Amino acid sequence: MLPFVKETLDDIVGQSIRVKGIVGDLLEYARGKELRLSPVELNELIRNAYKLMKITVNKDQVNLVLNSNEDMIHMQADQEQMERVFINLFTNAVEAMDGKGDLIVTISKEQDKIKVWVSDTGKGMTPEEMERSLSLFLPPRTRAPGSALR
Numbered sequence: 001m002l003p004f005v006k007e008t009l010d011d012i013v014g015q016s017i018r019v020k021g022i023v024g025d026l027l028e029y030a031r032g033k034e035l036r037l038s039p040v041e042l043n044e045l046i047r048n049a050y051k052l053m054k055i056t057v058n059k060d061q062v063n064l065v066l067n068s069n070e071d072m073i074h075m076q077a078d079q080e081q082m083e084r085v086f087i088n089l090f091t092n093a094v095e096a097m098d099g100k101g102d103l104i105v106t107i108s109k110e111q112d113k114i115k116v117w118v119s120d121t122g123k124g125m126t127p128e129e130m131e132r133s134l135s136l137f138l139p140p141r142t143r144a145p146g147s148a149l150r
Helices: 003-031 042-053 079-096 127-135
Strands: 038-041 061-068 074-077 100-110 113-120
Touching: 003 079, 038 042, 038 079, 042 061, 042 074, 042 079, 042 100, 042 113, 074 079, 079 100, 079 113
Parallel strands: 061 100
Antiparallel strands: 038 074, 100 113
16 A cells, blocks of 8 residues: 555544544533543553544654653542543644644642643644634623634
8 A cells, every 4th residue: 555545544544533532522511421530640641641642643743741740640530531631632732733842741739639731832822813712612692703612
């Protein structure tokens, strides 16, 4: 098989898997999926989510930088849903960086709180893009006209 044909087919399969996941997420959200809490180690969960992202996103030139103030951070969480959150964040970051750069995850545990920051070395968003993206999460009455979600 010619290399460009294989690459194209791999891309089609990867994007199909991604779309299937998005549709599944929307259906679960509509149904109000119940949480399945279990013990999770957060640093490992993040590393695994990064590896899982490889299935749908070309990240050969993306470097994961994991900064954590503790080697092991144990918590109760729905592992599957947490992985989906991080995969979505990581995928958006890789796309913002055009497939190359640093994906930086910083974790801080302070007493009974865990904070996670995800950033990247992409070009960033203009103030207009930021406003538009945040307006999608506002209730319909406060959303700007023309917003994609209703």
